[in-house]
Amino acid sequence: MPGVDTIKSSWADEVELDYGGLPPTTETVENGYKYVTEYKYNKDDKKTKVVRTYKISKQVVPKTVAKRRTWPKFGDSKNDKPGPNSQTTMVSEEIFMQFLNSKEEEKANDPLLDPTKNIAKCRICNGEHWSVNCPYKGTAMDTNLMEKKAAAAATAVVEAPKTGKYVPPYLKDSQKGGMGMRGRDDTAAIRISNLSESMTEADLDELVKKIGQHSKMYLARDKNTGLCKGFAYVHFKQRKDAAAAIEILNGHGYDHLILNVEWSKPQNN
Amino acid sequence: MRPLMLQGHERSITQIKFNREGDLLFSCSKDQKPNVWYSLNGERLGTYDGHQGAVWCLDVDWTTSKLISGAGDMTTKIWDVEHGTVIASIPAKSSVRTCNFSYSGNQAAYSTDKAMGQNCELFIIDVRTADSSIAEQNPILRIPMLPSKITSMLWGPLDETIITGHDNGQISIWDIRKGGREINSVNDHTAGINDMQMNKDGTMFVTASKDTSAKLFDSESLMCLKTYKTERPVNSASISPIMDHVVLGGGQDAMEVTTTSTKAGKFDSRFFHLIYEEEFARLKGHFGPINSLAFHPDGKSYASGGEDGFVRVQTFDSTYFENIFE
Numbered sequence: 001m002p003g004v005d006t007i008k009s010s011w012a013d014e015v016e017l018d019y020g021g022l023p024p025t026t027e028t029v030e031n032g033y034k035y036v037t038e039y040k041y042n043k044d045d046k047k048t049k050v051v052r053t054y055k056i057s058k059q060v061v062p063k064t065v066a067k068r069r070t071w072p073k074f075g076d077s078k079n080d081k082p083g084p085n086s087q088t089t090m091v092s093e094e095i096f097m098q099f100l101n102s103k104e105e106e107k108a109n110d111p112l113l114d115p116t117k118n119i120a121k122c123r124i125c126n127g128e129h130w131s132v133n134c135p136y137k138g139t140a141m142d143t144n145l146m147e148k149k150a151a152a153a154a155t156a157v158v159e160a161p162k163t164g165k166y167v168p169p170y171l172k173d174s175q176k177g178g179m180g181m182r183g184r185d186d187t188a189a190i191r192i193s194n195l196s197e198s199m200t201e202a203d204l205d206e207l208v209k210k211i212g213q214h215s216k217m218y219l220a221r222d223k224n225t226g227l228c229k230g231f232a233y234v235h236f237k238q239r240k241d242a243a244a245a246i247e248i249l250n251g252h253g254y255d256h257l258i259l260n261v262e263w264s265k266p267q268n269n
Numbered sequence: 270m271r272p273l274m275l276q277g278h279e280r281s282i283t284q285i286k287f288n289r290e291g292d293l294l295f296s297c298s299k300d301q302k303p304n305v306w307y308s309l310n311g312e313r314l315g316t317y318d319g320h321q322g323a324v325w326c327l328d329v330d331w332t333t334s335k336l337i338s339g340a341g342d343m344t345t346k347i348w349d350v351e352h353g354t355v356i357a358s359i360p361a362k363s364s365v366r367t368c369n370f371s372y373s374g375n376q377a378a379y380s381t382d383k384a385m386g387q388n389c390e391l392f393i394i395d396v397r398t399a400d401s402s403i404a405e406q407n408p409i410l411r412i413p414m415l416p417s418k419i420t421s422m423l424w425g426p427l428d429e430t431i432i433t434g435h436d437n438g439q440i441s442i443w444d445i446r447k448g449g450r451e452i453n454s455v456n457d458h459t460a461g462i463n464d465m466q467m468n469k470d471g472t473m474f475v476t477a478s479k480d481t482s483a484k485l486f487d488s489e490s491l492m493c494l495k496t497y498k499t500e501r502p503v504n505s506a507s508i509s510p511i512m513d514h515v516v517l518g519g520g521q522d523a524m525e526v527t528t529t530s531t532k533a534g535k536f537d538s539r540f541f542h543l544i545y546e547e548e549f550a551r552l553k554g555h556f557g558p559i560n561s562l563a564f565h566p567d568g569k570s571y572a573s574g575g576e577d578g579f580v581r582v583q584t585f586d587s588t589y590f591e592n593i594f595e
Binding site: 090 | 270272302304311315316351353550553586588589
């Protein structure tokens with residue numbers, strides 16, 4: 001009785017109805033795809049429209065398999081509608097297989113060895129080539145660096161102090177003869193960063209010893225692993241030594257890394 | 270690829286298996302309900318309600334009419350796959366760790382844990398008459414496993430033998446026609462066998478062991494043919510039915526997961542070449558160790574079930590098939 005319906009509801013009622021209820025779920029099938037539009041309330045009591053797109057594909061399967069497709073659902077899925085239930089079946093985000101074609105390629109993925117990127121930086125002249133290939137190799141510019149490098153390497157074998165154990169400040173080697181904990185003078189302090197993990201206090205001492213006497217040094221170590229965190233502070237006795245250290249060590253290659261040395265910035269507190 | 274995530278379990282997955290045609294995927298977990306899914310679209314067909322403990326293992330027979338499951342509630346249950354009803358419930362003296370139908374589906378084998386003063390034992394039962402009387406029947410054969418408990422079990426070729434993988438890494442083969450005589454045993458693995466899976470024709474099987482390696486064995490002579498080494502315990506391994514590939518899944522022990530970051534967990538599936546023993550691909554997805562893996566019988570997809578409680582069905586992209594191993 002469509003006639004009765006149209007008479008009963010005025011346009012004003014229709015608007016009311018629209019705001020009150022939810023539009024019904026619709027299904028449309030268009031060239032091989034099925035679109036299901038569903039309306040529901042979300043957590044904030046706002047209406048949401050959910051459009052699901054299904055691709056309809058036909059498959060030829062054995063009779064038994066086709067028969068199993070018609071089995072009614074049972075157990076916890078008994079009340080599920082036909083088709084996947086979004087509560088139990090989800091499509092996860094796109095993932096890709098990582099292919100490792102061979103050992104050579106695996107190594108090539110390492111950024112250090114990537115031939116497309118020229119990461120080489122010369123220790124002698126800062127050019128874009130390895131130090132070995134440097135045209136200034138063997139000149140005065142080079143020998144200065146080489147000496148230091150050799151000295152540092154020699155002490156690298158020196159046994160590192162046991163880490164992770166509490167040592168009272170007055171027993172720390174680097175504190176001896178230095179100034180007290182409080183009111184220390186930061187004017188002759190430098191910060192060395194980009195140190196390798198294997199760095200030890202002995203290595204650091206060897207590195208800065210030649211430049212001038214230092215009163216204190218601190219090598220940041222990881223709390224758990226005891227490995228170097230990649231930076232250290234050195235307090236020199238004289239400011240000019242600190243300046244010299246920055247001059248010499250900044251850009252110096254050490255343990256396959258290029259050191260970065262700058263003035264230590266005062267703490268903010 | 271966009272894997273299907275099947276979230277039907279509340280606890281970690283213990284085993285997943287495809288049926289023979291691969292249209293159904295069965296999964297069981299430490300919650301009490303094995304699930305069955307349509308593998309194509311991930312739709313859940315149903316749950317098998319009835320166990321009262323963690324379900325450790327399941328298997329489906331050749332015709333996809335019967336499902337067998339073993340659980341921590343000390344029962345083995347045989348189910349009607351279509352309706353999800355229990356056909357028979359066979360009590361045991363300790364929890365049931367492994368269960369498998371023979372290829373023909375005439376017999377089934379299950380093994381119990383060494384616990385509560387009971388020794389580990391392997392039972393072989395006749396399941397031709399599918400009714401509750403199976404529970405009262407005596408098993409065809411009982412083989413006590415004295416040294417170490419069974420953690421994984423397979424039927425050998427032609428249903429004549431049973432291959433067992435043990436807690437101590439031992440693999441044994443038993444002749445069930447001659448009253449359960451041990452034919453051979455090998456100790457190639459140094460730690461417990463977590464999983465064993467046959468290749469398509471049953472001539473070889475791959476083992477997954479806690480000793481961080483997976484090995485390929487000849488299923489008759491138990492000769493170790495290949496070794497796939499990783500640096501983490503391997504929980505499951507499966508052989509592709511169409512390519513010379515093996516997929517390995519594992520990760521840290523579940524107890525260590527909470528103490529390390531997700532990146533360190535290494536929960537990806539790893540693909541090894543069957544013959545060259547070299548890893549060629551990885552696939553991420555799970556955020557817990559993978560407990561069970563299964564290749565779809567058509568080899569074009571595979572499923573993995575993890576400690577995170579998810580089953581993921583991954584369909585390979587064309588790149589997987591184009592990737593020719595050099």
